[in-house]
Amino acid sequence: MELKILADVGLVGFPNAGKSTLLSVITSAKPKIADYEFTTLKPNPGIVEYRDFQSFVMADIPGIIEGAAEGKGLGHYFLRHIERNATLLFLIPADSKDISQEYAILLDELRRYNPELLHKERLIAISKCDMLDDELMDEMKKELDVDFKGTSYMFISSVAQMGIMELKDKLWQMLND
Numbered sequence: 001m002e003l004k005i006l007a008d009v010g011l012v013g014f015p016n017a018g019k020s021t022l023l024s025v026i027t028s029a030k031p032k033i034a035d036y037e038f039t040t041l042k043p044n045p046g047i048v049e050y051r052d053f054q055s056f057v058m059a060d061i062p063g064i065i066e067g068a069a070e071g072k073g074l075g076h077y078f079l080r081h082i083e084r085n086a087t088l089l090f091l092i093p094a095d096s097k098d099i100s101q102e103y104a105i106l107l108d109e110l111r112r113y114n115p116e117l118l119h120k121e122r123l124i125a126i127s128k129c130d131m132l133d134d135e136l137m138d139e140m141k142k143e144l145d146v147d148f149k150g151t152s153y154m155f156i157s158s159v160a161q162m163g164i165m166e167l168k169d170k171l172w173q174m175l176n177d
């Protein structure tokens, strides 16, 4: 028997992307947060309170790295938790060396683990956007509109509480469509 966490939204991202920090601002969960990789070693669910008396579950999943589908970095153990999530929220930090490539690697690991994971609804959040100014964001948008091939994305910052309500609205809408 394998215990898998049931959650409406699963967080997908490299280590250090800010997944646990987002969970800590969007739910009452108190995950460990630190500036080193693999801080989170176990999936951790939290309840997102949404507007009046509504809620959904979001699960913090340990970081996924290139090679995870072959088991690198406990990849199998982490990836299997995503199988039950209705929607996947990809988190890619604004200071990533290459946002589009990071997204491509994540998608590829999911596909290699279980191609059906790519049938799930997904949303991309560019995290840590408090590090960007408007000009940089506008430039990034032009590239991401092309590279994300129409997959919805938004800019958020857990630390600055930027885009968080919009993120909840979007996730709620996706879960209820």
Ligand SMILES: Nc1nc2c(ncn2[C@@H]2O[C@H](COP(=O)(O)OP(=O)(O)OP(=O)(O)O)[C@@H](O)[C@H]2O)c(=O)[nH]1
Residues within 6 Å of the ligand: 013, 014, 015, 016, 017, 018, 019, 020, 021, 022, 032, 033, 034, 035, 036, 037, 038, 039, 040, 041, 061, 062, 063, 064, 127, 128, 129, 130, 131, 156, 157, 158, 159, 160
């Ligand atoms: N500037 C800024 N830093 C952030 C933000 N969110 C997270 N961080 C920082 O990024 C680092 C990693 O954050 P975590 O939330 O632990 O990242 P994670 O994705 O859970 O990492 P793993 O558990 O290792 O997979 C920490 O030093 C956080 O303080 C943000 O919105 N803005």
Ligand SMILES: [Mg+2]
Residues within 6 Å of the ligand: 019, 020, 021, 031, 032, 033, 039, 040, 060, 062
């Ligand atoms: Mg974490």
